[in-house]
Amino acid sequence: MPKSAKKRKDKAADFSKAKLKLGKGKQLPSNAIDTSFKARSIALPSQSITIDKDVSAPTTKRRLTFDDLTAHLKHYNAGTRKDAIAGLRELLDAHQALLETSLTPLINATVRLVGDEDAGVRRSLLDFFAWLFPRIPKDDIAPHASALLLFTTSAQTHIFPEIRVDAIRFLNLYLEHIPAAVVAGWNEKGSEHGSRVLEGYLGILSAGTKFGESEGPIKATSTASVVLTSSSKLVVLQSLSTFLRYAASPRGCSHSSQEAEYASFIDTWYMASWFRTRQAYTVFDGLLQPRQTENSSHRHAHKIWEAEVNDVQLNDQPPTHYPLVDAFSTPWTFEQLSDMTSDAHRSPNEGNTAFIIHLARTLHSTLISTFLDCAPSVFSPNGTVDETQTKLIVAGAEIASHLYGSILRSEKDSPSWSAAYVDLKSMLGYMAPYFPFRLVGSRELKVEQLFQALNLTFCELTSLLVLTSESAAQHRNKSSTAGDSKYNIQLQVERVSEYVVQLLKGESGSASQLSRPLTATAYAALLPTIWALVNNSNPNLRTSSSEVLRATLDHASRASSKSATKQTTIEFVARLVLLSTEHQFTGHLAADDEITQSVTEWINHLPKCLWELGSSNLTTTEMIFRFLIILCQRRARLSNPQTVSQLRSQLALYFTFTHATRGRIPGPYSKIPSSSGVRRLALDLAALTGDDQSLWSAVDLATSGTEDALYWKNIRTP
Numbered sequence: 239m240p241k242s243a244k245k246r247k248d249k250a251a252d253f254s255k256a257k258l259k260l261g262k263g264k265q266l267p268s269n270a271i272d273t274s275f276k277a278r279s280i281a282l283p284s285q286s287i288t289i290d291k292d293v294s295a296p297t298t299k300r301r302l303t304f305d306d307l308t309a310h311l312k313h314y315n316a317g318t319r320k321d322a323i324a325g326l327r328e329l330l331d332a333h334q335a336l337l338e339t340s341l342t343p344l345i346n347a348t349v350r351l352v353g354d355e356d357a358g359v360r361r362s363l364l365d366f367f368a369w370l371f372p373r374i375p376k377d378d379i380a381p382h383a384s385a386l387l388l389f390t391t392s393a394q395t396h397i398f399p400e401i402r403v404d405a406i407r408f409l410n411l412y413l414e415h416i417p418a419a420v421v422a423g424w425n426e427k428g429s430e431h432g433s434r435v436l437e438g439y440l441g442i443l444s445a446g447t448k449f450g451e452s453e454g455p456i457k458a459t460s461t462a463s464v465v466l467t468s469s470s471k472l473v474v475l476q477s478l479s480t481f482l483r484y485a486a487s488p489r490g491c492s493h494s495s496q497e498a499e500y501a502s503f504i505d506t507w508y509m510a511s512w513f514r515t516r517q518a519y520t521v522f523d524g525l526l527q528p529r530q531t532e533n534s535s536h537r538h539a540h541k542i543w544e545a546e547v548n549d550v551q552l553n554d555q556p557p558t559h560y561p562l563v564d565a566f567s568t569p570w571t572f573e574q575l576s577d578m579t580s581d582a583h584r585s586p587n588e589g590n591t592a593f594i595i596h597l598a599r600t601l602h603s604t605l606i607s608t609f610l611d612c613a614p615s616v617f618s619p620n621g622t623v624d625e626t627q628t629k630l631i632v633a634g635a636e637i638a639s640h641l642y643g644s645i646l647r648s649e650k651d652s653p654s655w656s657a658a659y660v661d662l663k664s665m666l667g668y669m670a671p672y673f674p675f676r677l678v679g680s681r682e683l684k685v686e687q688l689f690q691a692l693n694l695t696f697c698e699l700t701s702l703l704v705l706t707s708e709s710a711a712q713h714r715n716k717s718s719t720a721g722d723s724k725y726n727i728q729l730q731v732e733r734v735s736e737y738v739v740q741l742l743k744g745e746s747g748s749a750s751q752l753s754r755p756l757t758a759t760a761y762a763a764l765l766p767t768i769w770a771l772v773n774n775s776n777p778n779l780r781t782s783s784s785e786v787l788r789a790t791l792d793h794a795s796r797a798s799s800k801s802a803t804k805q806t807t808i809e810f811v812a813r814l815v816l817l818s819t820e821h822q823f824t825g826h827l828a829a830d831d832e833i834t835q836s837v838t839e840w841i842n843h844l845p846k847c848l849w850e851l852g853s854s855n856l857t858t859t860e861m862i863f864r865f866l867i868i869l870c871q872r873r874a875r876l877s878n879p880q881t882v883s884q885l886r887s888q889l890a891l892y893f894t895f896t897h898a899t900r901g902r903i904p905g906p907y908s909k910i911p912s913s914s915g916v917r918r919l920a921l922d923l924a925a926l927t928g929d930d931q932s933l934w935s936a937v938d939l940a941t942s943g944t945e946d947a948l949y950w951k952n953i954r955t956p
Contacts, residue, residue, distance in 0.1 A: 296333040298325045304340055308347040316356035323348070323362045327369060337374060345382045352386075352408055353393035353401055360404045367408070371415045383419035386412060387431040394438030402442050403470045406477045409435060413480050421485040425593040432485065436597075439478045442466070443604055468626050475608070475633035482640040486594060503527065504809055507647055508705060508766045509817075509825075512773065518822035525816065525868060526809055528860040529915070591645060595658050598641040602661050605634045609668055617672050628688045635695040638665060642699065646706045659706060663727070666699055670730055674737045686754075693737065694763045700734050701770035703727060728778060735771050735782035738764065742789040756793075758802040765810055772814075775826040784833065790814075791836040795843055799850035805858045808847070811840060812865040819872045838881055841869070845888035853909040856916055863919040870926040882927060889924060890933040893940035907940050917946055925953045 258264065295303045302310070302325055310322035326344070330336055337344075351363045371379060390412070393405035412420050423430025443466075466474065506523055513519040612627040642662045645655065673696055675689050704727070741764065744755055756764070771779075771786045794807035815837060817823050829837070844862050851859050866885075893907045910917050924937050934954065941947045 296329055296336065298328050300325065302329075304329060304336060304344075308343060311347050311351065316354075316359055319351065319354070319356070319359050320362050323351075323359070323366050327366055330370070334373075337370075341374065341378060342382070345385060349382075349385050349389045352389045352405065353396055355398070355401070357400065357404075360401070364404070364407055364411070367411055371411065376415060379416055380419060383412070383416050384431070386416075387420065387435070391431065391434040391438055394435070395441065399442070399466070399470070402438070403466075403473055405438070406442070406473050410473075410477050410480065413477070413484060417484040421481060424481075424485045425590050435481065439474065439481065440600065442474055443471075443478075443601075468630065471608075472626055472630050472633065475630060475637065479633050479636040479640065482637060486640050486644040504762060504765060504806055506813065508701075508769045509813070511705075512823060512825040513820075514822045514824060518820070522813075522816070522820060522822075526812060526861050526864055528857050528864075591655075594641055594644050595655065598638075598645060598658055598661065601637065601641070602665070605638055606665060606668060608634045609665075613672065617675070619678060623677065623685055625685060625688070628685065628692075632688055632692050632695070635669075635692055635699070638662070639695050639698055642702060646702045659703070662699060663703060666696070666703070666730070669696060670733075673730075673733060690760060694760060694767075697734050697738065697767040698763065700730055701767040704731060704770040704774065705766075728776070731771070731774075731779055732782055734767065735779075735786050738767060738771065739785055739789045742786075742793040756803060758806055761803045761806055765806075768810075773825045773827055780828070783828075784830065787814075787829075787833055788836055791833070791840050795836075795840050799847045800854065804847070805855065805861070808844075808858060808861060808865075812861070815841075816865070816868060819868075841866075842881065842884055842888075845885065845892060848892055849906055852906040853911070856910070856914060859910075860916050860919060863916065863923055867919065867923050867926060870923065886927050886930045886933045889927065890930075890936040892920065893924075893933075893936040895936075902939070904940060905936075912945060918949060921946060921950050921953065925950075 297303050298307070304326075307322045307325045307329065310318050310325075313319055313322070326348070330344075348363060348366065351359055354360050354363070386408075390405050390408050393401050393408070396402055396405070409420065419431065420435060421432045424432030424436050426433060509522075510516070510519045513522065609631055612624075612630050615624045615627045616631055642658060645658045646662075673693070675692050675696070677685060677689055741756060768786060768790055772783050772790070774780075774783050791811065794811045797804050797807050814827065817825065817827055818829075844866065848859060848862055853859075892905045894902060894905050896902050907917065907920055910920075921937065921941070924933055927933065937950060937954075941950045
């Protein structure tokens with residue numbers, strides 16, 4: 239049957255399109271929901287003018303409070319985050335009190351931007367931290383070190399290499415202000431911050447990790463590591479050098495007043511191994527330490543006993559608190575006592591030295607490749623020097639100095655220790671052909687300082703080889719190459735000796751460079767090298783050792799009394815002289831007649847230094863008095879009657895002297911503060927030099943009517 243008309247119509251309706259009439263919209267379906275609404279106003283509570291705001295809250299020029307700025311730090315727009323950092327600096331600069339009340343929310347809000355993907359935000363945050371940290375006491379920053387290092391170490395492993403490099407820049411800032419927190423646990427396995435920071439350094443350098451076997455090959459980090467540019471690699475190596483300086487040095491992270499005081503004196507670690515006992519070295523090391531000047535008054539608070547004292551004399555701090563007893567307030571457990579017993583039989587530096595040896599092996603190839611890549615452009619004969627490449631070589635040499643210096647000073651004799659000795663010798667073998675490192679044609683002061691720092695570091699590394707050559711020789715194989723190795727070291731030592739003599743004499747090794755006097759820092763860095771050269775048992779190097787010793791004595795005599803290097807020269811030479819009176823010393827210091835005469839001349843010039851110093855540098859003055867007193871007590875170098883007579887006549891002028899027209903004038907002794915114990919040291923020296931009428935008359939006149947008159951009367955021999 240044919241389909242009905244109705245069915246045909248319904249079928250066509252499914253596929254037909256309704257024609258819209260002009261002026262009429264589209265018909266809504268029958269099941270449509272009406273979502274339209276009508277309102278007379280829109281409420282925005284956060285912007286309502288009816289809310290009472292705290293008008294007393296500090297604001298910026300844009301009327302943003304501290305809470306507003308910290309909220310903007312989370313904004314999706316990088317420009318807003320950058321402006322918020324600038325606003326925080328403006329707000330805190332105008333209202334210093336906010337640093338005390340809002341430090342915790344400030345650190346927690348800003349530290350999240352360390353790994354920000356926008357370079358401008360990271361740069362602004364770095365500048366903000368560099369401005370902020372010096373304004374905050376270190377004790378207030380330390381509690382926030384965990385949060386700072388958590389986000390920074392996370393940024394060290396970021397997928398983008400530029401964020402990793404910027405994280406290193408943040409670490410440089412932390413190392414400047416909270417170094418102890420940055421290096422804490424650096425040589426331990428686990429989640430300590432120092433360990434994670436070191437892993438970040440090795441990862442970005444593609445130098446491998448510290449998780450390889452102690453005797454096996456080092457495991458690589460990743461084959462997809464990005465090759466760093468020279469400037470970025472320089473940032474990483476310089477930061478790693480600073481990190482290792484604080485981590486590997488026993489005094490690197492100390493900020494106590496006691497360690498700050500010792501910073502002005504030389505570190506005589508290189509002399510320790512030449513004493514029969516550690517106690518003998520400790521006593522010798524403390525002979526010349528000042529005890530009477532103001533800088534050391536807090537460390538040696540000696541007071542004369544009195545039967546009764548008042549609170550004013552005690553400065554309101556009676557001796558009722560004993561810090562050492564506080565450690566026993568909590569009873570120890572059996573486990574703690576067992577750990578103490580086991581630790582007593584273990585060397586304290588055993589694990590640390592093994593870790594540093596492994597780390598040195600890890601970085602050995604990186605340091606050598608860095609030097610070989612940069613050497614052609616730095617030591618080019620055409621006279622052009624790339625400053626960035628030069629700094630890369632200097633940073634690599636400093637890293638080697640921190641690592642191998644800590645290893646070879648550890649007094650540990652093992653195959654691993656001997657392997658580190660061989661690695662250092664091979665590294666210096668690559669550097670030796672270029673030594674001494676000199677500029678050709680360039681006279682830029684900054685570049686000259688870089689080359690001098692490189693020369694001093696090379697000399698220090700060479701001195702480590704010399705000081706430890708006898709111990710390392712016990713583990714070397716007796717093959718045909720042993721003689722060649724010794725010859726290479728001997729030749730290298732001779733070249734270093736020539737450079738040190740030129741440096742002490744103030745001579746320039748190149749015609750294009752001007753001779754410059756040694757700075758105090760450079761002289762202090764040169765002392766281990768001088769010691770290794772003058773205290774050498776090799777008979778083939780005896781001539782060069784004598785030349786270095788004579789140059790050292792001449793430089794110490796020529797240095798101006800008020801120069802920055804004078805105190806260091808006096809302390810070092812005084813210790814060299816006192817070593818000849820030490821029965822526990824086992825070194826090889828040999829002095830011929832010419833050196834003996836130079837030592838006598840140096841001793842005779844000390845009263846002149848006392849006169850020129852006056853009261854300007856009481857620390858150096860006290861050091862000179864202590865040295866001369868020890869010489870008198872030990873009857874060393876003063877057995878010559880002519881030397882004693884000259885010392886007496888010069889010392890008399892220190893107390894008082896007669897002018898041709900002005901008559902009798904008080905000497906520099908009268909300028910020393912009466913509260914200082916240096917005055918009595920001068921009187922002790924005058925009493926020890928023996929009965930001399932002119933000297934004692936000068937002392938009588940200088941002490942007449944003073945508090946020291948009775949003291950002088952009691953100590954002078956009748």
